[in-house]
Amino acid sequence: TLLGTRSTPTHALAAVPVEGPPLTVDGFVEAFLQELHFGQGVQLDRSTVNDQYLALARTVMHYMMAEWLETGRRRRAEPTKMIGYLSAEYLLGRQLGNALLATELTEVAEEGLATLGIDLATLRSQEIEPGLGNGGLGRLAACFIDSLAVMDVPCIAYGIRYEYGIFRQTFFNNRQLEVPDNWLRLGSPWEFPHPERAVQVDFGGHTERTSDENGREHVQWVPSWNVQGIPYHYMVPGYDNKAVNTLRLWSAQATDAFNLQIFNSGDHAEAVRSQTFAENISKVLYPEDSTPQGRELRLQQQYFFVACSLHDYIEHTLPADFDLRKLPDQIIWQLNDTHPVIAIPELMRILVDVKGFEWAEAWDITKRCFAYTCHTLLPEALEVWPVDVIGRLLPRHLEIIFRINEDFLIEVRERFPGDELRVRRMSIIAEHPERAVRMAYLASVAATKINGVAALHSELLRDKVLPDFSEMWPDKFTNVTNGVTPRRFLRLANPKLSELITEVLGDERWVTDLDRLSGLEAYADDASFREKFRQVKAANKTRLFELLKRRDGIDVAPDNMLDVMVKRLHEYKRQSLKLLHIVHLYESVVSGRRDISDIVPRTFVFGAKAAPGYHMAKETIFLINSVAEKINSDSRMQGRLAVVFPANYNVTLAERLIPAADLSEQISLAGKEASGTGNMKFALNGALTIGTDDGANVEIRKLVGDDHFFLFGMSEPEVAELGARGYVPSSFYEQNEDLRRAVDLLGSGEFTGSNRDAASTVVNDLLWNDRFMALADFQSYVEAQARVDAAYADTEAWTRSAILNVARTGFFSSDRSMRDYLDRIWLR
Numbered sequence: 001t002l003l004g005t006r007s008t009p010t011h012a013l014a015a016v017p018v019e020g021p022p023l024t025v026d027g028f029v030e031a032f033l034q035e036l037h038f039g040q041g042v043q044l045d046r047s048t049v050n051d052q053y054l055a056l057a058r059t060v061m062h063y064m065m066a067e068w069l070e071t072g073r074r075r076r077a078e079p080t081k082m083i084g085y086l087s088a089e090y091l092l093g094r095q096l097g098n099a100l101l102a103t104e105l106t107e108v109a110e111e112g113l114a115t116l117g118i119d120l121a122t123l124r125s126q127e128i129e130p131g132l133g134n135g136g137l138g139r140l141a142a143c144f145i146d147s148l149a150v151m152d153v154p155c156i157a158y159g160i161r162y163e164y165g166i167f168r169q170t171f172f173n174n175r176q177l178e179v180p181d182n183w184l185r186l187g188s189p190w191e192f193p194h195p196e197r198a199v200q201v202d203f204g205g206h207t208e209r210t211s212d213e214n215g216r217e218h219v220q221w222v223p224s225w226n227v228q229g230i231p232y233h234y235m236v237p238g239y240d241n242k243a244v245n246t247l248r249l250w251s252a253q254a255t256d257a258f259n260l261q262i263f264n265s266g267d268h269a270e271a272v273r274s275q276t277f278a279e280n281i282s283k284v285l286y287p288e289d290s291t292p293q294g295r296e297l298r299l300q301q302q303y304f305f306v307a308c309s310l311h312d313y314i315e316h317t318l319p320a321d322f323d324l325r326k327l328p329d330q331i332i333w334q335l336n337d338t339h340p341v342i343a344i345p346e347l348m349r350i351l352v353d354v355k356g357f358e359w360a361e362a363w364d365i366t367k368r369c370f371a372y373t374c375h376t377l378l379p380e381a382l383e384v385w386p387v388d389v390i391g392r393l394l395p396r397h398l399e400i401i402f403r404i405n406e407d408f409l410i411e412v413r414e415r416f417p418g419d420e421l422r423v424r425r426m427s428i429i430a431e432h433p434e435r436a437v438r439m440a441y442l443a444s445v446a447a448t449k450i451n452g453v454a455a456l457h458s459e460l461l462r463d464k465v466l467p468d469f470s471e472m473w474p475d476k477f478t479n480v481t482n483g484v485t486p487r488r489f490l491r492l493a494n495p496k497l498s499e500l501i502t503e504v505l506g507d508e509r510w511v512t513d514l515d516r517l518s519g520l521e522a523y524a525d526d527a528s529f530r531e532k533f534r535q536v537k538a539a540n541k542t543r544l545f546e547l548l549k550r551r552d553g554i555d556v557a558p559d560n561m562l563d564v565m566v567k568r569l570h571e572y573k574r575q576s577l578k579l580l581h582i583v584h585l586y587e588s589v590v591s592g593r594r595d596i597s598d599i600v601p602r603t604f605v606f607g608a609k610a611a612p613g614y615h616m617a618k619e620t621i622f623l624i625n626s627v628a629e630k631i632n633s634d635s636r637m638q639g640r641l642a643v644v645f646p647a648n649y650n651v652t653l654a655e656r657l658i659p660a661a662d663l664s665e666q667i668s669l670a671g672k673e674a675s676g677t678g679n680m681k682f683a684l685n686g687a688l689t690i691g692t693d694d695g696a697n698v699e700i701r702k703l704v705g706d707d708h709f710f711l712f713g714m715s716e717p718e719v720a721e722l723g724a725r726g727y728v729p730s731s732f733y734e735q736n737e738d739l740r741r742a743v744d745l746l747g748s749g750e751f752t753g754s755n756r757d758a759a760s761t762v763v764n765d766l767l768w769n770d771r772f773m774a775l776a777d778f779q780s781y782v783e784a785q786a787r788v789d790a791a792y793a794d795t796e797a798w799t800r801s802a803i804l805n806v807a808r809t810g811f812f813s814s815d816r817s818m819r820d821y822l823d824r825i826w827l828r
């Protein structure tokens with residue numbers, strides 16, 4: 001049987017101390033050849049790059065494994081409170097570089113492989129990144145678990161091992177085409193499955209009630225089908241601290257019982273179909289960001305990984321005789337948005353139905369075990385599940401949610417007598433347009449703490465998204481500003497800048513203590529340092545351009561300012577505003593109103609995936625590509641205006657792009673971008689930001705100073721005011737000649753092969769709808785861009801600003817975010 005058994009045998013064998021292979025070049029080469037010969041089963045002279053890559057990955061794993069085992073032993077000997085990070089997404093990026101860095105093997109491996117005639121960089125580029133996330137939310141989870149390992153904080157991160165991650169984007173006739181991301185096809189050396197620790201997950205059926213001799217009611221869920229979750233372990237190494245945490249991703253399989261029944265009925269084909277049905281649950285990542293898909297399979301995914309994770313922790317991680325009343329002292333489950341919120345009724349079900357707790361006591365335990373992070377401000381992004389969908393899939397959980405809501409609404413009525421409007425507003429169950437469970441409300445009712453991801457976002461979350469809840473429980477609300485890991489996004493992605501920083505700061509302590517970057521402040525006024533800083537930027541550009549040439553066949557002019565906007569394609573992020581600016585510049589030259597020699601040479605870079613079902617986003621991609629094609633082939637531009645849009649923006653490409661950028665575009669409509677994290681990565685790598693007063697831009701600007709940040713656009717209160725007055729985009733069009741000319745040219749078919757329809761979706765929306773007020777911010781944006789041009793012309797001053805951006809953004813280390821979570825949420 002799968003459920004409830006402890007798979008750990010209790011026989012008394014003594015532990016043998018574990019040590020990795022020696023940290024010498026010879027020791028490394030020997031370990032590598034062992035893996036190649038006995039792991040891959042191939043001799044060096046016949047091995048492929050993939051053989052070598054896999055053998056190298058396994059070799060590095062040996063070093064990490066020793067530390068992982070030791071970390072486990074140490075933690076079991078002195079148990080402390082753990083973090084259970086629950087996230088449907090982890091956008092990890094390539095593993096090899098980070099694993100080499102963590103084990104301090106980079107030089108050893110490079111040297112050792114060279115003695116065999118193998119180039120380490122070639123093996124690194126062989127790795128297919130695990131793209132098990134959509135964008136910021138998934139990448140944030142990856143940064144957080146990195147930081148927790150670096151800080152030696154006990155954490156198990158739980159998620160889903162999607163067989164297919166975020167789609168690979170290609171362009172055909174300037175349009176996005178999605179190709180399945182078969183990331184496992186060349187082997188997956190970083191994971192190891194534990195089929196013996198499989199967990200059964202039930203679905204469907206009905207509930208039954210019985211009373212015991214004391215008249216107490218017991219509910220039994222009688223499910224109609226089940227699958228099993230197989231855990232795959234990934235090591236999450238720290239840095240320079242010998243700590244290695246665990247990422248446990250669940251893969252769905254048919255259970256034997258499920259199969260056997262059908263096999264016995266003699267229907268072999270049906271049995272195989274059922275296998276496929278079960279495996280569908282972890283088959284593919286939903287490529288939707290910020291617009292949750294209400295598809296039943298997605299709810300299956302959510303419950304699947306949450307049920308596996310809670311079971312794994314309670315039955316396999318806690319000691320056998322653990323008193324569950326003490327659960328909140330042992331673990332806090334951090335809910336990464338609402339995707340894992342079904343964990344709340346699941347824990348109630350375990351406590352009440354399985355472990356026999358009274359409801360009130362179970363609720364008291366549950367309330368102290370969860371904290372909830374919200375990542376959005378868009379109302380359409382808040383997840384709701386129709387009551388009948390939950391009822392069909394998880395009938396017992398639906399009952400539990402109703403009971404939680406009943407008790408909660410009693411509490412609301414006690415606090416606010418006679419305020420039935422408020423009761424209806426706050427109900428976990430929405431009545432319109434259909435009866436549905438509001439997952440953010442369920443999370444807010446149960447969680448000890450609710451946090452937003454940047455100061456402004458947390459404020460708006462409190463006052464605009466969940467005002468009734470913050471009135472009821474003001475102390476539940478807090479902020480933790482996002483951060484990014486300096487290991488991946490500075491130390492690994494920008495080795496040249498890292499070297500320069502280490503040279504002037506005297507050591508590498510900044511890698512785990514990023515506030516030390518403030519030591520660079522003094523060097524901003526040092527002309528020879530500025531020169532070195534510029535050389536680093538130039539070298540990073542060269543490295544990027546070589547990659548773009550190889551990867552996409554794109555030629556980039558070496559000396560242009562590099563202006564970069566990379567993030568998911570979404571209307572609120574306003575890629576179309578940037579496009580209008582580009583078209584405006586182009587128009588002003590071709591109309592003869594401006595001489596091309598007056599244009600400060602710039603290359604505009606876009607990187608963005610659109611959700612496959614998001615029509616407007618896909619049309620925007622088509623327009624950007626069409627504009628790029630036209631402008632790049634127009635000899636009148638003399639290369640001073642260029643637009644490049646490499647396909648398939650992902651973590652790997654980000655690591656090359658960000659260190660090369662001069663200008664970072666963070667131009668969302670104020671009040672819409674919860675935080676942004678790309679903005680932090682660019683600033684940390686010495687790009688200046690042109691941005692609105694939105695998300696974490698606000699905090700970046702405060703830290704780097706107004707003189708080193710190009711602010712434009714309406715503030716959030718101004719946006720709200722314009723919205724209340726009634727926003728008419730066409731009035732901005734009519735009153736602004738530059739804007740009118742740009743919009744007209746874009747809509748004229750000039751860029752889309754005289755096919756006006758192709759541009760009209762985007763252009764008409766801008767003129768007649770423009771929900772995110774791009775036209776209202778256009779003038780201010782163009783003026784800010786002119787300030788950018790002027791500033792860039794003064795090379796020394798620009799470099800100084802860039803250095804100050806690096807020196808003043810140590811705050812945005814995800815190590816600091818983790819400290820804030822510990823202080824404000826996890827250890828309170």
Ligand code: T68
Binds near residue numbers: 134137290673
């Ligand atoms: C992002 N959210 C925020 N969502 O947009 C960004 N959504 O401002 C913030 O910096 C980042 O989270 C980290 O806090 C997302 O990335 C999603 O990807 C997503 C995925 C599935 C469903 C809904």
